[in-house]
Amino acid sequence: MNFSHSPKTLDLTRRVEQFIQKHILPIETLLHTSPLSPNPNWKEWQLDSAIEDLKTLAKKEGLWNLFLPEVSGLSNTEYAPLAEAMGYSLIAPEVFNCNAPDTGNMEVLWKYGTEQQKETWLKPLLEGSIRSVFCMTEPDVASSDATNMRATINDKGDHLLINGTKWWSTGIGHPNCKIAIFMGLSNPEAAKHAQHSMVLVPLDTEGVNIKRMLPVFGTYDTPYGHGEVSFENVKVPKSNLIGGLGKGFEIAQGRLGPGRIHHCMRMIGASERALQLMIDRGKSRTAFGKNLLELGGNMDLIANARMEIDMARLLVMKTAYLLDTLGIRGALSEVSQIKVVAPAVACKIIDQAMQLFGGKGLSNDTPLAGLYAYARTLRLADGPDEVHRNVVAKIEIKKYRES
Known part of the structure; x- marks a missing residue:
């Protein structure tokens, strides 16, 4: 089996990762450390001009609308590692115009919209001028x-x-x-x-x-x-x-398959970010005369995180491949599997990273709290874990009834 990505995907992944490191993470740090507004009045919420400038730069560098096969030329399998890279930061998906729910809505309009609907709404969404x-x-x-x-x-x-x-x-x-x-x-x-x-x-x-x-x-x-x-x-x-x-449910099925792949790959990226932060923290602090990584079962946590991330990634990549080759009908079980697995793995690893950071891990001095909120929310969004487990179980049981 060949687990390597195409040269096109490897090049785009490298460029996305470099863009995030060079342009997005410095802005993210400023946003995390700025005072939080408890104001629930969304009419007073303001856009950050730095993010809008980055969107212009990403578009200029050709890192724009990568999620949409008809625009980017990328399959689900080819786009998956790019979504993972974007999951490294909560603000990255919007910078590349690859953020939910806009991606799903654009897919709906591309596949099912009339020419008038595309001109009026899809075009400005693809341009990033509206949400x-x-x-x-x-x-x-x-x-x-x-x-x-x-x-x-x-x-x-x-x-x-x-x-x-x-x-x-x-x-x-x-x-x-x-x-x-x-x-x-x-x-x-x-x-x-x-x-x-x-x-x-x-x-x-x-x-x-x-x-x-x-x-x-x-x-x-x-x-x-x-x-x-x-x-x-x-x-x-x-x-x-x-x-x-x-036609609502027919459209919803087409919308949610690729969208769940995107979410789950971003969860892999969030897990990788948490693991890196956990290791950096553990290496930089000592307690009771030892490096934090050497205390308790922290080495086991690192090892288990590595194994669980890799297993989740392989399952997501398999699902992406099945979507590309068989369509949503041929990947129903796998789509539900990753929707349970990826957020659960992320929640677990992010929680362990917060534990290693102590009080700082609960604050906005790190991205961990925001990443945890996203991961925990995803266990409900696009269908709760229980519904997806039920789908997997029914499909599994049906195999044995037919044998």
Whole structure:
């Protein structure tokens, strides 16, 4: 078996890593050590001009929209190590215009959008001049089962009428967020997975109300953030419908496969960052007359982290390969496997790194707290661990029923 990457991927990975080291990490340090704003008013959140300048530089150097095969020419397997490199820093994905949820939304518009939708919304998203949000999760139902969605999309002839409340809508706090992809119940009498649709809703449409921003572990993740949004008798033209009524779940399957690969590879990068920080800290401090790495079971922690990261990476690369060769239907189990494994490995290693750092590891003097919040959130985002384990188990059991 050949585990090496193509020359094109190796070159891009090197360039991304160098860009992060040279341009992003110095900015990250400044952001981490700046005072935190407890202000939940997203309307007052400001963009950092340094990040906007880096986005311009990344675009100039050809490190832009690498996630989209039709633009970059990269397969999932070729893009995976680039996503890992970007996972080294929480701000890196946006700098390269490869950040969620915009990547998934751009994929939806590329695959299912009309020419008008592409011109109006996909083009500025690819340029990085606007941001977007995906409104799916709801506060009043168990959203781990997406068929529970109760927000509605009603066909009124010349327009669509939208009602409902969504929350944990990631990215809606960004000052440049202009468009939402709203998923709701449109065909209640249809088959279970043909009842929902996706619609483009400009955030300045009458009836769209961002009610509040939701903190994670007490911080609002400015200027991105997760919000609770109400849609009250929101009217949009039928031309804003994506793919047709009842196509919501079909579109969602295509959106979430590659998106989960991206998240999981970024988790590998976050784990690598935590391991490096753990080793650097352990080598630089002494206690009770010994190097920290020599105390307790810290050497075992380092060894186990190395093995677990490598195992998780191989599973993610296998999944990327299956997506490229068989499509989402041929990789359902593996996509769910990595969605459980990668965030769990990251949570474990980041937690151990924080323990080695002591109090400093809980502060913003290191990136560990932010990385942990991201990893822990991902155990719920795009489906909780329990749902994905259930998918894996059902597919595994089915093999034996058919034998």
